[in-house]
Amino acid sequence: MTKSVNDFVLDAALQYLATNGSRLDVCSAAPTTYAEATSTYTLATVALDSDDYTVANGDTSGRKATIGVQSGLTVTNTDTATHLAITNGSDTLLFVTETNSVSLSSDGTVDVAAVDISELRDPA
Numbered sequence: 001m002t003k004s005v006n007d008f009v010l011d012a013a014l015q016y017l018a019t020n021g022s023r024l025d026v027c028s029a030a031p032t033t034y035a036e037a038t039s040t041y042t043l044a045t046v047a048l049d050s051d052d053y054t055v056a057n058g059d060t061s062g063r064k065a066t067i068g069v070q071s072g073l074t075v076t077n078t079d080t081a082t083h084l085a086i087t088n089g090s091d092t093l094l095f096v097t098e099t100n101s102v103s104l105s106s107d108g109t110v111d112v113a114a115v116d117i118s119e120l121r122d123p124a
Contacts, residue, residue, distance in 0.1 A: 003123035007063055010120040011055050014065040017117060018053035022089035024070060026099075026110060028079040034093045037085035043104050044073040046112075048086070053117075064119040070112040075104045084115060 026044040031037035038045070048067065058064040067086075081102050086095040095117055104110055 005062075005123055010063040010122075013120060014053075014055045014063060014118065017065055017086070017094060018050050018055065020088045020092075021053070021067075021086040021094050022048050023087045024048050024067065024112065025085045025087070026073065026075075026081045026104070026112065027083040027085050027096075028077075028081060030083045030096055030098075031085050031093060032096075034087050034091050037087050037093050037096070041083070041085075043077045043079055043081055044075045044110050046070045046073050047089070058119040058121065059116075060119065060121060062119060062121040065117040067112075067115045067117060069114050072109045073112065075106050075108050075110055077104075078106045079104060081110065084112065086117070 024046050025037050025042040027041035029041045031041050054066045084097050084099050087093050
């Protein structure tokens with residue numbers, strides 16, 4: 001049985017994140033709520049807009065969304081960064097991923113490398 005999907009279909013899901021994911025927080029643990037991502041566990045934050053996202057061909061198949069490099073984020077709390085969280089900036093946690101553990105000090109800055117958010121594969 002043959003299956004296929006147009007890239008427009010996969011891009012629509014990824015575009016939702018690019019349109020609504022307006023804040024990235026570097027976190028000390030895996031948040032499960034908006035409050036944990038933006039308050040309890042946050043170590044540094046940056047505002048995002050749709051220009052920070054790229055939707056393109058996936059590494060394996062299908063399509064993926066990537067957030068570009070974010071440089072010079074001001075660290076507001078001292079702890080070890082372990083996760084990144086994307087929220088809509090007001091009340092909804094949209095995405096969480098692990099990151100390389102790095103100790104951060106509230107008197108410094110941190111750079112966040114480009115992050116592949118999700119890869120939606122072509123149907124098999």
